[in-house]
Amino acid sequence: MQIDLDFSSLEGHEQALEALRKGGRKEPFPSLVFEGPAHVGKRLVGIWYAAFLNCLDSEAQAPCGVCRSCKKIKSGIHPDLHLTRVPEKKTVVGVSEVREAIYEVHHAPFEGNFRVWVIEEGERLSDEAQNALLKTLEEPPERAIILLVTNLGGTLIPTVSSRCRLVRFHVLQSDRVEKALLARGASDSQAKRLSALCSGAFGSALSLFSEPKSLEERDAVLELFSSLPGKDLWGAVETAQRLEKTKLNGLGSVLDLGISFFRDLLVLSAGSVDLVVHRERMDRLQELASVMSAAKIRFAIQELQEADHFVQRNVSPRLLLQRLCINLSKAC
């Protein structure tokens, strides 16, 4: 697995990096929670930390990026860096994945100073998996770091979060996102559009900029959501099937896009045109704003949020999308 070790994209996280540096290399914090909005760069900071702790240049205040250790982390082959994410076709990280990783981190590092275990979607750990983690968090193995990355509003159980040091992450100001994109060769209009689309989540802005296909994919998903209100039953079921097949990064991202579309509708119907994010969809937004009441728009947003909640509860994506699309089709 190739890892993007371009730490120049850690825009705006100076505070978090400073907090981590403070722990130093000798006695770093063994259990951490990185909490903040999605796609701002929390995972990358986690990998930065692993690189920092294991960098062979022991005086450096940041990973050098060129030593043997940094290079291995960069190519995703460092034996002391473990990344845990939701397995394909599942919606949660289960207890078996967690037990396996716990077994691993109890062994001494293979070649680095520390084993670093990054759990990428902490909010998708099942309760059972979180309980399995408790003892390890309480008595962390020597020279091991456990790092739980969670999106805001995640559902870590209190006994887990209270055993970890919390590092908070924030979205960036839009002018900072624009500037950073311009510095990477984006045009003025591209920088403005991507910054508006990502609402300060620089990681998203960057991946949309470097992969134009993902922008197309997002457009396709927005188109599906925008076409839903007023569809008949079969139209709704067909839309659910198409949403299920989308190549966007996970069902959570699909639902986030839906929420952002209906939020636009809500701000538009309240007369705040300036706050609309998906301006390229203004015609359809205006059309819908003229026929959907604010209560119905709120209902649609609630449905999407509820679906997002169920994604974290291991509900079948197919059933979830079908139910959601049928309800959204009736929101008109």
Ligand SMILES: [Zn+2]
């Ligand atoms: Zn290095």
